Amino acid sequence: MVKVLKTGLYSTIQDLGRYGYQDYGVPYSGVMDIYSASMANILLGNDKHAAVIEMTMTGPALEFSCDTSICISGADMSPKLNGLPIKLNKQIPIKRGDLVSFGKLISGFRAYLAVLGGFKTEKIMNSYSMYSGITKQAILLKNCNLSIDDSLKSLEKKHAAIKMVNTHFDIKNIEVFKGPEFQKLSKEQQSLLFSQDFTISKENNRMAYQLAEPLENSLEPIITSSVLPGTVQLTPSGKLIVLMRDCQTTGGYPRILQLKESAINIMAQKFTGHVIHFDLIIG
Incomplete structure (x- = not known):
């Protein structure tokens, strides 16, 4: 015992x-x-x-x-x-x-x-x-x-x-794939996702990490669809939410990115105030 x-x-x-x-x-x-x-x-x-x-x-x-x-x-x-x-x-x-x-x-x-x-x-x-x-x-x-x-x-x-x-603990680069709704973003939004850094907000736990910097959003909510650990959702207010291991199984926000499995591990070692940068995996 x-x-x-x-x-x-x-x-x-x-x-x-x-x-x-x-x-x-x-x-x-x-x-x-x-x-x-x-x-x-x-x-x-x-x-x-x-x-x-x-x-x-x-x-x-x-x-x-x-x-x-x-x-x-x-x-x-x-x-x-x-x-x-x-x-x-x-x-x-x-x-x-x-x-x-x-x-x-x-x-x-x-x-x-x-x-x-x-x-x-x-x-x-x-x-x-x-x-x-x-x-x-x-x-x-x-x-x-x-x-x-x-x-x-x-x-x-x-x-x-x-x-x-x-x-694994020091790198800020987070490798991602395009999510199912990525193409619905404007070219400007897509560019911003990969050109600027984002900061982990105080809202972070085993369910999800919210990022402090907003991404202007005019997308309509989607029909409730499957989500996974590592799914990056974009809320109507422009908040970016990175789902983690205890996340729900479905969601109604556009799924714009999906973290690579190793990137979820790296993200798990970040906390409030840490800076990350999304790197798109091509191909």
Whole structure:
């Protein structure tokens, strides 16, 4: 078991998502940054679908009641084991009674803690991903206990660590494809989309990121149609909304762009005030 002593700002259990239920209006959910979460699982030898803790801006404090191994990847939130700093992207042996905590955010926005064998919390519709209305818990709660497979032995201690690609956290370029309604934009609107920078507004969460700079819009709403994580919608008021992992499954705003999968991962590490630039993928 792992006991949550402190929750952090917004911590949840996530895996790669809940697929096959979108016809019923169930969001995909899953980790916001698949690249970082996968790195943590790979370094532990876990299945890529193993559930992890996703942490946003600040991390929790966790007490382990068994021997195991962990790996932390993604944002640097100054992780510590029993008060001493530990490295990211490295196998960390854990002993019964150990305390893992986090401090100052150094880089990125979301971090991932994987445990040997994955977290074994409530599984609904073939996924452990927490989502309000689907799972009993939408976020980690103080003093809750998270099940893990305590029969798995701690991995042999290794000193090697993998260095993450820095551009994943630093780059502002977001690669996109043309969306279904892109051609309805004027040539001027199309040009503006790719010539100016956009700023992440304070309205950003697992459902969607709103951009601060408006794009003048005279398009009519569309018939409610399918949307996906990474869909960029244009509202009647000119707001650009980038849908993220917990987004709805349908929408009535024009879908003018679609983020490349790797671009969703990059976007997930941005927060209020960060600047992005759309790069159109040709062909």
